[in-house]
Amino acid sequence: xxxxxxxxxxxxxxxxxxxxxxxxxxxxxxxxxxxxxxxxxxxxxxxxxxxxxxxxxxxxxxxxxxxxxxxxxxxxxxxxxxxxxxxxxxxxxxxxxxxxxxxxxxxxxxxxxxxxxxxxxxxxxxxxxxxxxxxxxxxxxxxxxxxxxxxxxxxxxxxxxxxxxxxxxxxxxxxxxxxxxxxxxxxxxxxxxxxxxxxxxxxxxxxxxxxxxxxxxxxxxxxxxxxxxxxxxxxxxxxxxxxxxxxxxxxxxxxxxxxxxxxxxxxxxxxxxxxxxxxxxxxxxxxxxxxx
Numbered sequence: 001x002x003x004x005x006x007x008x009x010x011x012x013x014x015x016x017x018x019x020x021x022x023x024x025x026x027x028x029x030x031x032x033x034x035x036x037x038x039x040x041x042x043x044x045x046x047x048x049x050x051x052x053x054x055x056x057x058x059x060x061x062x063x064x065x066x067x068x069x070x071x072x073x074x075x076x077x078x079x080x081x082x083x084x085x086x087x088x089x090x091x092x093x094x095x096x097x098x099x100x101x102x103x104x105x106x107x108x109x110x111x112x113x114x115x116x117x118x119x120x121x122x123x124x125x126x127x128x129x130x131x132x133x134x135x136x137x138x139x140x141x142x143x144x145x146x147x148x149x150x151x152x153x154x155x156x157x158x159x160x161x162x163x164x165x166x167x168x169x170x171x172x173x174x175x176x177x178x179x180x181x182x183x184x185x186x187x188x189x190x191x192x193x194x195x196x197x198x199x200x201x202x203x204x205x206x207x208x209x210x211x212x213x214x215x216x217x218x219x220x221x222x223x224x225x226x227x228x229x230x231x232x233x234x235x236x237x238x239x240x241x242x243x244x245x246x247x248x249x250x251x252x253x254x255x256x257x258x259x260x261x262x263x264x265x266x267x268x269x270x271x272x273x274x275x276x277x278x279x280x281x282x283x284x285x286x287x288x289x290x291x292x
Contacts, residue, residue: 021099022129023092024060024290027085028052028282029107029137030171031069041066044084045091054283057290060102063092065112072174073112074183081112086120093126100127102290106282107221108171110136111180114229118188128192132266132290134281135199135219139226139233140180142213144172177226177233186229189262196239196259197266197287198227200273221278229263238272240265267292 026049028040043049043066048056056062065085067073073081093101105113110133117128173179199219203210214223216235225232228239234257236242245254265271268289281287 022060023099023101024057024062025065025085025088025092025101025103026053026056026062026288027065027081027103027105027109027113028067029069029105029109030175041068041079045088052282053288055285055288057104057288059291063088065109067112069108069171071170073108073171074115074174081109082116085112085116089116089120089126089128093128095124095127100129102129103131104134104288104290105131105136106134107137107278108175110134110138110227111140111174111183114138114186114189114194115184117190117192118184118186121190121192122188124190130292131192131194132292133194133196133227133229134287135222135227135278136196136229137175137222137226138180138186138229139222140177141175141222141226142177142215143221144175145177146213180226186231186263187261189260192262194229194263195266195292196228196263197269197281198224198239198273199276199278199281200224200270201275201277217273219273219276219278224273227273228265229260230257231260232257238265240271 028049031040040049040052043052043064046064046066047062049064049066053064065081065088067081067084068079071080076083089101093099103113113131113133121128198217200217201219203220215225215233217224217237219227224236224239225234228236230236234244236257241256241258243254243256245252247253276284276287
């Protein structure tokens with residue numbers, strides 16, 4: 001009886017210790033103002049970051065990755081996204097120390113997360129249970145492809161972000177679809193599942209011309225081929241894989257498109273996207289929730 005009691009107590013302590021070892025890591029994205037950029041850099045290692053994340057999930061201990069969102073986050077400078085994220089992973093997520101993490105990223109934070117885990121977790125050093133990607137920009141954005149003059153006009157008419165995009169050319173270049181898609185092997189998730197939430201927020205009728213910028217549905221900043229981590233750039237209307245039919249009559253053709261390996265539609269949200277604009281996701285409590 002004593003042995004049984006001790007065994008049960010030991011299991012309970014082990015479970016409690018395992019639960020305490022889980023940390024939720026938040027990874028922010030590109031910044032649309034100098035003020036947000038400067039303050040978010042100071043969020044590195046903090047337990048709250050209200051300058052970017054209006055909401056957070058405190059069901060586990062929380063830590064934030066903070067970096068300079070004005071520049072290419074993949075460059076190995078001390079204030080960039082990837083080295084800053086590695087610092088946090090080494091402190092909170094090492095498997096050999098009995099630690100584990102859940103990751104929540106937003107926008108360009110999806111590019112940072114995907115690149116870091118693909119290139120630096122091939123031996124399973126970090127125990128990442130899963131990743132929740134909120135409108136991830138891991139596949140880039142068509143807005144970054146357009147170039148300064150047209151981008152300025154579109155942003156001024158929609159979200160008023162033209163000056164901020166133009167001030168950060170290094171980050172914009174990193175977010176071009178060709179650059180983001182070729183930056184790393186998006187199929188290399190090293191055993192960590194990625195769950196994607198897409199936005200579905202068409203432009204108002206008087207800005208319908210701006211719809212021509214994006215293939216398929218979008219959140220006013222990134223299209224679903226990016227936010228859902230598809231292998232191809234097509235006119236997608238949902239996450240998690242889709243069959244698209246083109247042509248008419250005898251010339252109809254149906255093609256089935258898949259996401260990158262280990263990337264799925266988020267089980268708690270609509271596969272067709274949610275009606276939240278790109279910049280508003282960090283302020284939505286039901287979006288930043290890390291637990292599945």
